[in-house]
Every structure is written in structure tokens, then in C-alpha cells.
Amino acid sequence: MSTITRSSRMPNAGAGGWDVERIRRDFPALHQQVHGKPLVYLDNAATSQKPQAVIDALTAYYTRDNSNVHRGVHLLSERATEAYEGARRRIQRHLNAASHREIVFVRQATEAINLVAASFGRTVVGAGDEIVISAIEHHANIVPWQMLCAEKGARLKVVPVDDRGELIMDEYARLLGPRTRLVAITQVSNALGTITPIRRIIELAHRENIPVLVDGAQAVPHQAVDVRELDCDFFAFSGHKAYGPTGIGVLYGKEAWLERMPPYQGGGDMIKLVTFEKTIYNDLPYKFEAGTPHIAGAIGLAVGLDYLAGLGLDRVSAWEHELLEYGTELLQAVPGVRLIGTAREKAGVLSFVLDGVHAHDVGTILDHQGVAVRAGHHCAMPVMERFGVAATVRASLGLYNTPGELEALASAVRSAREIIAG
Amino acid sequence: MTELRDLYQQVILDHNRKPRNFRVLESANRTAEGYNPLCGDQMKLYLDVEDGVIKDAAFQGKGCAISKASASLMTAAVIGKPVDEAEALFRRIHAMLTGDVTAKGASSGDGLGKLAVFEGVREFPSRIKCATLPWHTLRAALSGAGEAVTTE
Numbered sequence: 001m002s003t004i005t006r007s008s009r010m011p012n013a014g015a016g017g018w019d020v021e022r023i024r025r026d027f028p029a030l031h032q033q034v035h036g037k038p039l040v041y042l043d044n045a046a047t048s049q050k051p052q053a054v055i056d057a058l059t060a061y062y063t064r065d066n067s068n069v070h071r072g073v074h075l076l077s078e079r080a081t082e083a084y085e086g087a088r089r090r091i092q093r094h095l096n097a098a099s100h101r102e103i104v105f106v107r108q109a110t111e112a113i114n115l116v117a118a119s120f121g122r123t124v125v126g127a128g129d130e131i132v133i134s135a136i137e138h139h140a141n142i143v144p145w146q147m148l149c150a151e152k153g154a155r156l157k158v159v160p161v162d163d164r165g166e167l168i169m170d171e172y173a174r175l176l177g178p179r180t181r182l183v184a185i186t187q188v189s190n191a192l193g194t195i196t197p198i199r200r201i202i203e204l205a206h207r208e209n210i211p212v213l214v215d216g217a218q219a220v221p222h223q224a225v226d227v228r229e230l231d232c233d234f235f236a237f238s239g240h241k242a243y244g245p246t247g248i249g250v251l252y253g254k255e256a257w258l259e260r261m262p263p264y265q266g267g268g269d270m271i272k273l274v275t276f277e278k279t280i281y282n283d284l285p286y287k288f289e290a291g292t293p294h295i296a297g298a299i300g301l302a303v304g305l306d307y308l309a310g311l312g313l314d315r316v317s318a319w320e321h322e323l324l325e326y327g328t329e330l331l332q333a334v335p336g337v338r339l340i341g342t343a344r345e346k347a348g349v350l351s352f353v354l355d356g357v358h359a360h361d362v363g364t365i366l367d368h369q370g371v372a373v374r375a376g377h378h379c380a381m382p383v384m385e386r387f388g389v390a391a392t393v394r395a396s397l398g399l400y401n402t403p404g405e406l407e408a409l410a411s412a413v414r415s416a417r418e419i420i421a422g
Numbered sequence: 423m424t425e426l427r428d429l430y431q432q433v434i435l436d437h438n439r440k441p442r443n444f445r446v447l448e449s450a451n452r453t454a455e456g457y458n459p460l461c462g463d464q465m466k467l468y469l470d471v472e473d474g475v476i477k478d479a480a481f482q483g484k485g486c487a488i489s490k491a492s493a494s495l496m497t498a499a500v501i502g503k504p505v506d507e508a509e510a511l512f513r514r515i516h517a518m519l520t521g522d523v524t525a526k527g528a529s530s531g532d533g534l535g536k537l538a539v540f541e542g543v544r545e546f547p548s549r550i551k552c553a554t555l556p557w558h559t560l561r562a563a564l565s566g567a568g569e570a571v572t573t574e
Contacts, residue, residue, distance in 0.1 A: 035425070358486035360461040361430075364549060368426045376461050390462035390484055419430055420438065420487055 010403050011322035018319050023311070024400045026051040037370030040405045045190050045349055045396030046374050047240045048221060050304070054244060057303040061296045069295055070269055070286070084295045087302035088285075094305045095235065096226040097252055101284035104251040104258070105293050109217040110140040112236030112251035113184070115288060116213055117144035119261040120182070120234075127153035130179045132210075134159040134167055134196070135386055136189040139379045141215045145184060159185070161386060165192040165341040173204055180210045187225075188218035191380035191394065192341025193324075193349025195219075202232055211257065217241055220305075221398070222320055222347045224313035227252050239297060244304030248297030251288070258284050265290040308399075316399045320348055323397050323406060330410040336417050340392050350395040351378075354413060356421035359391040365416040366393075371409050428542030429549065430487065437491035442498050447480035456483075456559030457572045458551055463489045467497075467559045476500050476508055486552050488543060493556035495536055505564055511537075512557050519543055519550050 024030055029049045032039050041049060061083065067076035069084045085100070092100045106112045121144075125131065131145045135158050142156075149156050157180070159172040167185075176183070183205045187198045202212045211233035219225055221242040227235050235252040239245055253261075263270055263281055267290030272280040281287045308316060327350050331337050336355035354362055363375030374394045377384045384390060395409055447468035456465045465483030469476055479497040496515075500508045515537060521544050532538070543553045555571075562571045 358461075358484075360463075360486035360549070360552065361488070364429065364546060365426065381462075384462065390464070419426070420435065422435065422439070 010326055011319070018315060020319070020400065020402050024402075026053070026307075027400055028052060028055070030400060034370050034372070035368045037368075040369075040371040040408045042395040042397065042401065042405065042409060043372045043374050044221070044398035044401075045218060045241065045378075045394065047246065048243050048398050049400070050245070050300075051243055051307050053307055054300045054304045058245060058296050058300050061299050066296075068292055080295055083299050084293070087298040090302040091250060091298075091305060094225075094302075094309060095250075095252055096228050098228060099255055102252055102255050102258065104253065104285040104288045105298050106236075106249045106251050106288075107247055107294070108238035108240070108249035109215060109236040110238075110249075112234075112249055113140055113213065113215065114144045115251055115264045116182075116184075116234050116236075116253070117148045119264045119288075120211075120257065121145075121148040121152075123260070123262060125149075125152050125154050125181045128179060129154040129181045130157050130175075130177065131155075132157045132159065132172070132175050132180055132183045132185075132205075134172075134185045135161045136165060136167070136192055136194055136196075136380065136383050137184075137186055138190050138215065138217070139381070140217075141184055141186060141213075142382070154181070155179075158382075161194075164343050165189065165194045165383075165387075166343045166345075167194075167196055167201075169197065169200065172201065176205060176208050176210060178208075180205075180208065182211055182213060184213040184215070186215040186218065188216075188222065188347045189341070189380075189383070190218045190349070191378040191383045191392070192343065192351055193218075193346040193396075194341060194343040195345035195347050197345075198232075199230060202230060206231065218348070221308070223317045233257055239301035239304060242301070242304055243307055244301035245294075245297045248294045248301045250301070255284065258288070263287050263290070267291045269293075311399065317347075319399060320397050320401075323401055323403065324348065324350070326403055327395065327397070327406040327409065330406055331413065334410055334413050334417075336421070337413065340387050340389060348397045350397075350409075351392045352394075353389050353392055354417055357416055358420075359393045361420050362393045362413065362416045365419055366409070366412045369408065369412040369415070371395075371405075371412045373409075425542075425545060429546055431539045431542065433495075433536060433539045434487060434491040437494040438487035441481075441490050441494040443480040443494065443501075444482065445480050446482055447478055449478060450480070452563045452566060454559045454563035454571065456555045456562070458485075458489070458555050459572055460551065461486060463552065463555060465489065465493055465556060465559060467493070467556065467563050469560075469563050471505060471564070474506075475504050476502065481556065485555070486549075488540075488549055488552035489555050492540060492553045493559075495539075496556045496560060499535070499537055500560065508560065509564065512561055515540070515557055516554060519553055 065079040067080040069081040213234035214232045216237040220237040239248040270290040359375040449470045450468035452469040463485035470478040
């Protein structure tokens with residue numbers, strides 16, 4: 001196994017007050033061994049580990065306040081409702097949304113996008129209309145639009161990317177036309193880490209009065225998001241990638257849009273009055289929240305986002321950026337490594353292939369050295385096709401990762417080549 | 423690291439680097455495609471079956487070391503075998519990889535010759551499908567179903 005020389009660019013743990021060792025103590029799952037080696041968790045784009053505060057919030061809710069929301073006349077229900085609605089307002093503030101009515105709880109970004117496709121899409125999109133997405137979308141921001149297009153006879157237009165994985169903005173501008181009904185584009189690519197010029201994307205679409213949905217699943221864990229500053233019409237993200245629980249996510253929608261949109265699902269809580277003749281729908285955001293919601297999840301997500309905000313999102317971004325640069329340098333020094341996705345603006349993702357070794361084999365060998373990564377197509381098969389690979393190895397960063405962990409990654413990748421390619 | 427060596431045995435590494443029967447078989451009268459959507463592995467299997475005997479077998483495609491070595495060793499093992507023997511081999515391999523002890527011939531690699539090198543794969547649940555993909559593709563080719571098989 002090769003030793004790695006520490007480079008001058010190695011992030012200095014503790015610099016700027018970023019005490020990564022102290023932060024790591026907040027995440028109990030990080031402190032374990034896998035296959036007899038200390039866990040190096042680099043699969044954060046799939047899901048992040050949870051701080052103790054989030055775990056405690058879930059336990060406290062189920063231990064003390066568990067009850068249904070919005071309907072009970074008893075104390076526990078009042079406490080649960082207060083905690084659930086309190087979480088909504090904290091998340092509203094985190095995103096700087098204008099009103100709590102614009103924060104709809106869903107299961108994850110996938111459901112948020114499906115909600116918009118089903119409700120907005122079915123109302124606004126017709127035969128011959130167009131929806132614009134990009135070539136680096138996650139399947140969750142492709143398939144719902146394909147399904148809608150198939151149903152309506154509409155067309156999907158795809159903004160191409162260059163060899164670095166950056167959107168070709170001239171092509172984007174050309175795709176916007178009189179039949180474009182919606183632009184749905186990611187803020188950060190899960191497979192490549194590309195940060196898209198989302199402000200410019202929104203600005204150009206708005207010039208043509210086209211609304212924009214932002215897939216923010218990979219943005220929220222890594223940077224501050226201000227939906228009013230972005231001026232996006234919809235913003236979707238998942239809680240579990242942003243240090244919150246699984247099964248909870250948020251759709252932000254401008255109130256003017258949400259008011260015009262029909263409900264997504266029918267059931268309890270989304271109605272004001274039901275007779276067999278007709279039903280009067282509830283106010284926002286409840287119109288879109290049929291059935292008992294994931295109350296504990298919403299509370300846990302608010303705690304997760306508070307945790308992020310408490311550390312300072314600018315400092316989180318800065319730390320992860322240093323790690324990304326260091327990891328890029330380390331991997332580029334490993335013989336046979338080719339990075340996939342080399343956009344000038346990147347966040348949190350090191351996607352690569354190793355000459356002579358399939359990503360799946362790299363993944364297994366890394367796992368046996370304690371290094372958890374993802375190997376595969378990352379739910380972005382068109383991205384893989386664009387770059388002519390079947391699969392990549394993806395190491396994705398979280399705020400608790402360390403320079404030493406990236407050294408362990410690089411060293412494990414070297415050994416993968418030694419084992420398989422000989 | 424002993425466990426990792428159980429998976430990546432020398433025979434597997436050798437067949438990964440130099441897969442046998444890795445070509446298009448012009449004389450093929452049975453073909454099937456196999457696909458593992460989890461990792462993107464794709465393979466096409468070619469068989470030349472005459473009078474109930476697999477006269478020749480070959481494959482093309484891209485995949486990890488386990489799936490490539492499995493396809494390589496499988497084609498080498500079935501060439502010259504009657505179809506029913508190849509199918510019996512499928513069942514034995516499947517039982518060995520999935521640890522199905524109720525299957526006839528138990529679940530060990532005893533008597534499987536070189537194919538026994540895949541016994542270690544059983545300890546790697548995320549990799550079992552890599553090893554079984556060529557075998558499922560073989561069964562599809564023999565049954566003449568004509569549809570691509572997937573591991574999902």
C-alpha cells in the first residue's frame with residue numbers, strides 16, 4: 001500500500017474555528033468499525049449520518065408528545081401540532097420563504113417533484129407543450145416529467161452538458177420558447193457535483209414568464225439556500241441528505257402557484273368540508289398534505305437544519321470545498337483514476353472511474369477497508385451515457401469528513417487497482 | 423483481508439483480465455441479453471446448440487470482475503454439454519451462490535471444478551447477482567424466451 005505525502009493544500013482541521021473532531025462527536029454512527037476498520041463514510045450524497053440532536057428529537061417526540069396533529073382536543077395533540085407547525089416555520093425561515101403556507105411536507109424531493117408534475121403539470125401542460133430539464137438530472141427529475149409528457153403529448157427538452165459536466169447555457173437559452181411551460185433543473189448534480197448557474201437559469205426563464213422548479217436535494221446539505229433571493233417558483237429537497245430523518249422532505253412553492261394548483265392526493269387533513277356532492281379543500285399548505293403526516297420526521301428535519309445553521313452554512317461550504325479540492329488532488333495522483341465531472345463550480349462529489357477496474361469491484365474493495373462509497377449509475381443513467389461509462393465510483397462529502405479520510409480513500413483506491421488489475 | 427481474497431480468487435482475477443470465449447459467435451442459434459440495473463452490467467450470450475448439445479458458447483459485454491469471470495468460466499464449462507446438464511449446472515451454481523441448502527446437491531462447491539471458486543461470493547450479498555447474471559442469461563438463451571433478463 002502506498003503512502004501518501006501530505007500536500008500543501010491539505011485542509012487544516014481546526015482552521016477558522018472548524019473543529020471537525022468536535023463536530024464528529026455529534027454523529028454517533030461515525031464511530032464504528034466495518035470489516036475491522038474505522039468507518040470512513042463518504043456516501044453522503046446518498047444519505048447523511050444524523051447528529052445526536054436529531055436522534056434525540058425523534059426519541060423525545062415518540063417518548064413524550066406522540067399524538068396526531070390538527071385534530072385532537074387533548075394536550076398531547078396540542079403539543080404534537082405545535083411541534084409540527086413549529087418545524088414548518090423553522091424550515092420556512094431556513095429557506096427564507098415568505099410564508100409558512102409555502103412549505104409543504106412530503107416524503108422526499110422525489111415526492112415533491114411528483115407533486116408538481118401531477119398538480120401543476122396536469123393543470124398547465126397540454127399537447128405540444130414543452131418542459132425543459134438538463135442532461136445531469138437525477139431520475140427523480142426526469143421520470144415524472146416523462147410520465148407527464150407521455151400523458152399529455154408534451155415534449156421533454158434537455159439542456160446538454162459539456163465534457164466538464166457544465167450546462168451549455170447558450171443551448172439552454174435556445175430551448176426556452178413559447179411552448180415551454182416549466183423549467184426543472186438541479187442546483188447541484190448528485191452524480192457529478194456540478195453546481196449549476198441556477199440564478200441565471202431562473203432569470204432567463206422568468207424573462208419568458210416560464211416558472212422554474214429547482215431540485216435542491218444536493219444543495220441544502222452544502223450551502224445556504226434563499227428561495228426568495230433565487231426567485232424560484234418551486235424548490236424540492238429531502239431531509240435525509242441534510243442531516244435529518246428519512247421519509248421527510250419539503251416542497252417549497254410560491255403561494256400564487258400553490259393557490260392555483262389542485263390537490264395532489266385526497267384524504268384527511270386536506271379538506272375543510274366533505275359531503276358526497278362536493279368537497280371544499282383546506283387552505284395552504286394543508287391542501288397538499290393528505291393523511292397523517294410524518295410528524296416526527298418534520299420535527300427531526302427542523303432540528304437537522306437548525307444544526308446546520310448553527311454550524312454556519314458558509315463555514316460548512318468552505319470546509320467541504322477545501323476537502324473537495326484536497327480529495328481531487330489526491331485522486332488525480334492515483335494511477336488509472338479519471339474523474340468524471342470536473343466543473344469549475346462543484347460541491348461535495350468526487351465521481352471517478354479506475355482504469356481496468358469496474359466501479360462495483362472498487363466499491364467492494366473500499367468497503368473492506370472501511371470506506372463507504374457508492375458504485376453505480378447514481379440514479380442518473382443519462383449522465384453515465386453522456387460520459388461513456390456504465391458506472392462510476394462516487395465519494396461524496398459531508399461536513400464531518402476529514403482530510404485523513406480522503407487519504408484513506410485514495411490509498412484504498414490504489415489497493416483496488418493492485419488487487420484487480422495487478 | 424482474507425475475506426476479500428475469498429471473493430477475488432486468482433482464477434477469477436485471471437478470467438477477468440483474460441476472459442475466455444469473449445467474442446461474437448457467428449454460428450449462434452440462441453442468444454440472450456442480461457442486464458444488472460444496479461451496476462449497469464450488460465452482457466450478450468451466444469450459444470450454438472445442435473441436437474440438444476451446446477456445441478459452442480461465447481459472450482460480449484461489460485461488467486465487473488465477478489460477472490466477467492463468471493461468464494468466462496460458465497461458457498468454458500457448458501461447451502460440449504447437453505442442454506439438460508447445463509441446466510442442472512445452473513441449479514447447482516444457483517444453490518451454491520444463494521446458499522439454498524434445500525436444493526439437490528447441497529450448497530457447496532464440491533464437484534463443480536473451477537466453478538467452485540465462486541463459493542466465496544455468497545459472503546458478499548451485494549455481489550451475488552454479479553455472479554448469477556451470466557447463468558440467468560444462459561437459462562434465458564436455452565429457453566429461447568428472447569427477452570433480456572435482468573437481475574432485478
